Amino acid sequence: MSKTVPFTLLLLLFSIIKFHLIKCGTIINKSSDIFSAPAINDEPIIGVLSQEMTSYLRSKYADQYHSYIAASYVKFIEGGGARVVPVWIGKDRKYYEDIMSKLNGILFPGGAVSFTNRNGYAQAGNHIYKIATKMNNNGDYFPLWGTCLGFELITYLSANRTEIRTDCSSHSQALPLEFKSSFKKSRMFKDAPDRVIKVLKDEAVTSNFHTFCLTEKNMTDYHLDSIWRVLSVNNDWNGLTFVSTIEHRQYPFYAVQFHPEKNIYEWVRNKNISHTSNAIIASQYFAEFFVNEARKSHHHFIDSKDEDQYMIYNYQAEFSGAKGAGFEQTYLFPEEVNYMIRRKNFKGQTKKVDNIVVF
Structure with missing residues (x-):
């Protein structure tokens, strides 16, 4: 005679299994639960979005390039413990x-484009923001970070591509953060060492x-x-109070109006960039925070050879600082740049797929 398992027992077993999967990071039930994802990916790979060439870079490199990434953003991510893949503009x-299915986060860098x-x-x-939102809504942890123009872009996109910015005068301005009263309850700062908070607050x-x-x-x-939660504000040269640090209430999206990468990696003179040991410690905190967020993403490439073909290591950084540019080093890309993907098809012939030549 067969025995039937009571429904209540089946329900209990299902709940236990589901709890275990959630705890292990395999299933995240909904977007409100995504922050419980464990940081188990110790080899995160983060994309840095390229952007249109500045007029100055075009003038110094004879209009031979279409887009660029300042090397300081690459070093910023690498210094936090991750590797970098360039993300191209002008794609569908x-x-x-496809590229976000392989990456563990994306950084929107600062710059000067419309x-x-x-x-x-x-x-x-816009594509990245919508895809990342959909991923997180599906319980697929995917963090975004915006710096300066990236801060402005990420808020512009969350406002349905509405221009919401105010004119500001904060060029070459070094500032301590003016924290909001609840900043220590934020994900970004709740675990920050007291020394880092003190430096950011007092220096x-x-x-x-x-x-x-x-x-505000x-x-x-x-x-x-x-x-968005406003975590800090500051005053520009004219006394205008602007928002300087935010985090998304529902998703692992973060943005800062200032440039933490410049303290460590940019050395252009007379720009009022602090290079004190305390400034380095504070800037390094932001890099490690974002990389630790990326550790909660389980996306990956097929294998190490696949990874290698996408890496920023395949491209040479120019010493643009020697030409008077605002960045010491810059990765410069032609319009038809692609990843270094080389594979043989079953006939050993070349094959072109989505503008990528495959051998």
């Missing part, structure tokens, strides 16, 4: 879906280079205060 959504340019930085960012170590910014009024007027 399918490209961003958000209305077609097929550029902002359009790529002028954050490097600001922006002509636009967001105010901007955030309220466009209902972004319900989407």
